[in-house]
Every structure is written in structure tokens, then in C-alpha cells.
Amino acid sequence: MAALAFPDPPLTDGVVLLRPWRDDDAAQRYAGFADELCQRFSWSRVEPVTEADVAGAYARDERARLAGESLNLAVADAARPERVWGAASVYDVAAAEQRAAVGYWVAPWARGRGVATRSLRLLAGWAFDVLAVQRLELTCGPDNAASARVAQRCGFVREGVLRSHIPFKGARRDTMIFSLLPGELLLS
Template structure:
């Protein structure tokens, strides 16, 4: 698959902006992602994350973008404060399918950031990548992510048992799907 190009211009709804990661973001990314909630639901390894892990992930994501496997983006506010990260990944081009994922820094939670991010990314993916299906998976105890999926119009399909390797074992995942025309685009949520 060819390299995935970053949205140009950056995706924004006026409050949330999705832009390419920069090397200058890495320390802020490490600090934000080191939050216990991010580690509980999004950190797949058993050890404690380090700045070296973040640098390795940054490089791996760029390689994945160039090979057409992942499109990673930083979530920032209008003043470029880092609010989290998101990506399109698990591309299956022959099936016109991909997955969407995100994490939100502690200081940005409870403001609709994940919902706005998912709406922006899903709308762009359907329009510019001609996807026929977008998936969202999360840990069954991650109720906040399940609510984000539902607010965006994703339909819960079930639980994938022993779905992925996670923190030294295996983890179940709740799977949601979204098809073209199903995205709920209400912007009633306010970022404070």
C-alpha cells in the first residue's frame, strides 16, 4: 500500500486540531501518556514506559505511515497544547476497512475531546480514503471509550475474546463498527 498522506490542511473543528506529530512533541507526549488511565487501557507492555519508548514508537509510526499501515496524529487545542493522540491503523485496503484509536491526556478529559477527534478522523477517512467500514476496539472496562464510540454513531458488535496480547497476557476487546453515512456529527459538546 502507498504511504498515507497527512490531512492537508490539518483536521480541525475550531476547538480540536489533528496534526502530524513532531519530534518537539515527544517529551510532552511521554508526560501525557504516562497518566495511569492511559497506561491501564493503552500501554500494551509490562514495563514502565520511558521517553525511549516514545521515541521508538514515533519512529515506528512514521515507518508504518510510509508503508500505508497507520496514520498517527497529535490531538492539540487552538494554541497547540497537546491533548492526546489518535490514529487510523489496521488498514485492510482490499476490504476498504481500518480501525480508529485515540488516547486523551488527563487535563483534556471530560471535554468531548475524544468524541470530536473520532468524528473528525472518521469523517475524513470515509471521504478521503473511501473506507466502507471503520472499527473501534477498546477494553471492556473502558466505559468512557465505549461512550465515545456510541456518541459518534458506532454500533457495538460484541466482544472479541482473548483478542490481543496485552501487559504480559491477553485482553478481550469490545468491537464497534461505523459505516459510511452513520457518523453522528453533532457538535453540541463544548470544550471548556
């Protein structure tokens, strides 16, 4: 599979900017992802995330990008691109099936501003246009009401619950699954 290219120019709506991660983002990436909500909903391991986990993410992200499997982007303030607000990714890219998944997390200092919704709209539009996917999937825990609202604001349709879907924090967790097809993306 071919490597996934970073969007060039980076994706932006004038408020959020989706750009490649930089080495000097590490402290913000750790601080944002180490937050209680990110750990509750997005970190599957029992032990908390460490700075070493974040440092290792750069190499894992690049290997997955070069393999054509995923693309992980920093979500930054468009006016001050050095300020990281979170992350957005397209992953589980199955080019032959024209399918992929999307995900995101938002740092506590950026919540309540529509950052996740804006980021998801940009990334979904890019996935349809550039990756030519015909189906985007989004998953979240059944108790993650905020993430479900973001998905629905963008036009994703809730398809159901995958019971005992993934290993999560030493047990198994159910997962809500949403999908978005071409022409369904809501831009407002």
C-alpha cells in the same frame, strides 16, 4: 501499498486540531501517555512506558505511514497548536478491503472536554472521505466505559466481545469491538 498522506490542511473543528507529531511534542506525548489511565487501557506491555518508547514511536509511526498501514496524529488545542491533548490514529488500514481501525487517547489535562469525541468524528469523517473506507472498527477493553461512550456518541455500533483477543500485560484480554459504516457518523 501507497503511503498515507497527512490531512492537508490539518483536520480541525475549531476546538481540536489533528496534526502531525512534531519532535518538540515528545515531552507532552510522554507525559500524556504515561498517565495511569492511558497505561491501564492503551499500553499492552507489563513494564511502564518510557521516554525511549515515545522517542521510538516517531520512527515507527513514520514507517507505518509510508507503508500505508497507519497514520498517527497529535490531537492539539486548535487555538494553541503547540499544546498536545492526546493522539488519534487510523491503523490496520486494509485498502483492498476498504476497512480500517481508529483509536485515540487523551491526556489527563484535556479530559472532560469532549476531546476524544471531537477527534474521533474528525478522523472518521476523513477516513470515509479520503481513504474511501466502507467500514471503520474501534476496539477497547470491556472495562473502558469512557471509550465505549465516545464510540457510541459518534455512531459506532457495538458488535460484541472478542474473547481472549490480544496479549495484554502478560496475559490475554477480551476486547469490545465497534463498527461504523458510511452514513452512520453522528456529528452531534
